[in-house]
Amino acid sequence: VSATKPVWEIGDELESRTLPPVTRSQLEKYAEASGDHNPIHTTDEAAEEAGLPGS
């Protein structure tokens, strides 16, 4: 790549990707790694108590 020709031009877009549904195990892994143990992310009861529809 030369200095005069950038890899990206203004207005370029990445192709869209469809990812599989978010899983509970992903949420648990992130909660563990981020230290955010807010139960609204991992248990349905806590989410409902907080006025949220599901975890």
Next chain:
Amino acid sequence: LPFRRFVGERSEAVSNVVEKDAVRKFAEAIGDPNPLYVNEEAAKASRYGRLLAPPTFPRTFEYGEVEGIGPPGQRLIHGEHRIRYERPLFVGEEVSCSVEVTDYYEKEGQDGALGFLISERVGETLEEERIFSMLDTAIVTPAMREGIEP
């Protein structure tokens, strides 16, 4: 709006270390395979010369608590995070972190007023050089507010 009384309050700064293991775990959890987070050799050969932390890694830090607001993680929902870096965050460095409540307002929602608590979190070196600042919106539902309002 009882939460307004927190606006302008800042926590005592807390020291955090960017641990190599924590970065590896975090990169794995977010599914980011960038070798600059985990591979020493790749990091050394890069323009940075050392391992980096992923951009959203500062979420894992302790920022101290604004007095009276309680442990935020238990009661608040994340609404927005915006992180501005002055330079990359490196594995192994010590970061002094604090949080200030900068605004609070409410909007009428379906089940009562929703609160929006705006905070600014900052990370600095021990020499007070700014590394990042993070604008952070937390949403406070009426059910959550019950536990916190006097």
